[in-house]
Amino acid sequence: MELIRRMTAGNPGWLIRPIAATVLANLCGMLPYALASLAVMRIYEAFADTGATLAIRELWLLCAGMLVSLVLLYASESLAYRLSFGGAYGLAAEGRRTLAEHLRKLPLGTLMRRDAGELGNMMMGDFAQLETANSQLLPQIVGGMIASLLAVIGFLFLDWRIALAMIAGFPPALLILWAVSGLERKYGTSHAEARSRASSRLQEYIQGMKVIKAYNMRGGNFTGLEQAFRRLMKESISLEGRFGPVFLVAIALVKSGAAFILIAGSYLAVGGELSVPALAAFLLIGARVYEPIAGAIFAWPEFKYYALYGGRIADMLAEPAMPGDRPSPSGHDVEFRDVEFGYGDEPVLRGVSFAVRAGTLTAVVGPSGSGKSTVLKLIARFYDPRSGEVRIGGRPAKEMAPEALMQKLSMVFQDVYLFNDTIGNNIRYGRQGATQQEVEEAARQACCHEFISRLPGGYDTMVGEGGSTLSGGEKQRIAVARAMIKQAPIVLLDEATASLDPENEAEMQRAISRLVAGRTVIVIAHRLKTVVEADRIIVLERGKVAEQGGHEQLVRAGGLYARLWRLQQETEQWGV
Numbered sequence: 001m002e003l004i005r006r007m008t009a010g011n012p013g014w015l016i017r018p019i020a021a022t023v024l025a026n027l028c029g030m031l032p033y034a035l036a037s038l039a040v041m042r043i044y045e046a047f048a049d050t051g052a053t054l055a056i057r058e059l060w061l062l063c064a065g066m067l068v069s070l071v072l073l074y075a076s077e078s079l080a081y082r083l084s085f086g087g088a089y090g091l092a093a094e095g096r097r098t099l100a101e102h103l104r105k106l107p108l109g110t111l112m113r114r115d116a117g118e119l120g121n122m123m124m125g126d127f128a129q130l131e132t133a134n135s136q137l138l139p140q141i142v143g144g145m146i147a148s149l150l151a152v153i154g155f156l157f158l159d160w161r162i163a164l165a166m167i168a169g170f171p172p173a174l175l176i177l178w179a180v181s182g183l184e185r186k187y188g189t190s191h192a193e194a195r196s197r198a199s200s201r202l203q204e205y206i207q208g209m210k211v212i213k214a215y216n217m218r219g220g221n222f223t224g225l226e227q228a229f230r231r232l233m234k235e236s237i238s239l240e241g242r243f244g245p246v247f248l249v250a251i252a253l254v255k256s257g258a259a260f261i262l263i264a265g266s267y268l269a270v271g272g273e274l275s276v277p278a279l280a281a282f283l284l285i286g287a288r289v290y291e292p293i294a295g296a297i298f299a300w301p302e303f304k305y306y307a308l309y310g311g312r313i314a315d316m317l318a319e320p321a322m323p324g325d326r327p328s329p330s331g332h333d334v335e336f337r338d339v340e341f342g343y344g345d346e347p348v349l350r351g352v353s354f355a356v357r358a359g360t361l362t363a364v365v366g367p368s369g370s371g372k373s374t375v376l377k378l379i380a381r382f383y384d385p386r387s388g389e390v391r392i393g394g395r396p397a398k399e400m401a402p403e404a405l406m407q408k409l410s411m412v413f414q415d416v417y418l419f420n421d422t423i424g425n426n427i428r429y430g431r432q433g434a435t436q437q438e439v440e441e442a443a444r445q446a447c448c449h450e451f452i453s454r455l456p457g458g459y460d461t462m463v464g465e466g467g468s469t470l471s472g473g474e475k476q477r478i479a480v481a482r483a484m485i486k487q488a489p490i491v492l493l494d495e496a497t498a499s500l501d502p503e504n505e506a507e508m509q510r511a512i513s514r515l516v517a518g519r520t521v522i523v524i525a526h527r528l529k530t531v532v533e534a535d536r537i538i539v540l541e542r543g544k545v546a547e548q549g550g551h552e553q554l555v556r557a558g559g560l561y562a563r564l565w566r567l568q569q570e571t572e573q574w575g576v
């Protein structure tokens with residue numbers, strides 16, 4: 001059951017029809033042999049000295065039955081083939097959709113614990129392994145088992161002694177397979193890990209190509225990648241080398257049953273207890289049974305190996321989604337109450353408390369690493385605090401459905417990500433279903449309409465993955481347009497530190513002043529103007545609120561803010 005759960009990534013229903021069709025195909029596969037054996041027996045009885053006459057009509061009927069059974073065999077096998085592939089690919093498509101949806105609901109912390117390439121591998125590679133396993137290996141295994149079971153049951157009715165001879169090699173074969181299954185899982189897990197690691201390292205290598213070229217990196221810089229490939233090679237050889245011979249022995253033992261049929265059958269035939277055609281029929285059907293079992297034995301370890309990938313997907317799906325199902329409240333104020341938080345063991349925010357009134361502008365300042373971005377991430381519920389509370393509109397954020405909370409928030413972070421889609425659609429991600437006019441209006445407000453209109457494809461121009469075809473300033477303004485079209489009442493903003501050219505800088509400032517007008521704004525401030533105009537300034541130092549208040553008040557207090565202020569006047573930048 002656990003194996004099925006893993007192989008179907010939690011959706012076993014998808015395999016019922018393909019398995020039923022495979023069973024049907026195997027039943028149909030036995031039919032021509034059973035009818036042929038019956039015909040041979042009738043002919044033998046007629047010519048042997050038994051006094052029976054040859055029933056031509058019955059023979060014709062048997063021949064017709066064989067023809068029909070061949071047609072049925074073709075029809076059922078093609079049905080099983082279609083359903084197996086349809087089921088396996090449908091299962092993978094549905095599984096990928098479910099996993100993508102689930103990832104969206106997970107806390108960012110859960111995702112961050114994973115290796116960068118692992119989720120991509122899981123989404124494409126692991127599901128591809130399940131496709132192969134469910135479309136090719138599973139029918140082979142199920143078919144093999146059904147065929148052998150039916151043959152053994154049939155033989156038991158005809159002659160239990162022959163049936164026992166037929167399966168004489170099964171118990172030692174099963175014993176061997178059972179004995180190695182623990183070891184096989186161990187080496188299989190190790191191989192799957194090596195494969196996934198090699199894939200992640202390769203992905204990292206390709207993604208970092210810009211830096212690799214820029215710094216002319218080679219040789220020793222890629223020992224990690226080389227080691228990952230070397231380990232994969234060793235694990236592959238070890239897996240095949242260790243277990244291949246074991247399976248060959250198990251198959252030889254199973255097939256040794258044909259020799260036992262011959263010995264036991266000959267003995268019975270000499271004693272007059274078994275007719276020669278019955279012996280021939282047993283050998284004919286017996287040989288037909290061993291092939292699918294051999295196929296199943298070969299497919300089984302591979303299938304179990306793929307189940308490791310299914311297990312990784314099932315484990316990911318079992319990761320708890322972010323809790324909270326209440327709608328967001330109507331208020332737009334934000335409050336931190338004694339918030340403690342850390343990404344790992346080390347605390348990053350330590351007892352942070354502050355309140356932001358609705359419709360005001362609050363600037364968060366502090367030295368690099370003091371926890372400013374973390375504060376914004378907790379408001380957006382990328383993470384939940386370890387203790388204390390983040391409250392929005394007077395209610396704990398962690399009780400709210402993440403989707404409901406997101407409708408209240410617009411975010412513009414420094415590392416703007418644009419999807420590999422048109423510029424228009426990238427703005428429309430802010431509000432699905434927005435009309436072209438609304439998109440253009442948002443772009444005008446965000447001071448990017450002009451440069452978009454100058455592009456050859458206008459709003460239909462494709463943006464490279466990650467926004468690689470646009471300048472830093474253009475990307476930021478598109479992000480502002482995306483936030484603008486959302487019309488959310490709370491805006492979280494991380495001002496750009498990267499210096500833009502004066503024209504871009506002025507446009508960006510204008511775009512942002514339009515975005516924040518009349519909203520609750522919490523901004524990581526890097527610019528003098530923003531700090532001075534803020535209704536309230538929160539000064540963070542090593543994860544604690546060192547001071548808070550208005551600009552004049554904090555300058556007079558002569559604390560950290562006053563020091564930062566003096567430094568800022570020399571460097572023109574906050575967050576020193």
Ligand SMILES: Nc1ncnc2c1ncn2[C@@H]1O[C@H](COP(=O)(O)OP(=O)(O)OP(=O)(O)O)[C@@H](O)[C@H]1O
Nearest residue numbers: 112343344348367368369370371372373374375575
């Ligand atoms: N995803 C993460 N995993 C682990 N540690 C993190 C993560 N993000 C931030 N940190 C750590 O948390 C601390 C606070 O980081 P944060 O980004 O909130 O600081 P910041 O004040 O915004 O810094 P900066 O002004 O340099 O952007 C830092 O020590 C940082 O190394």
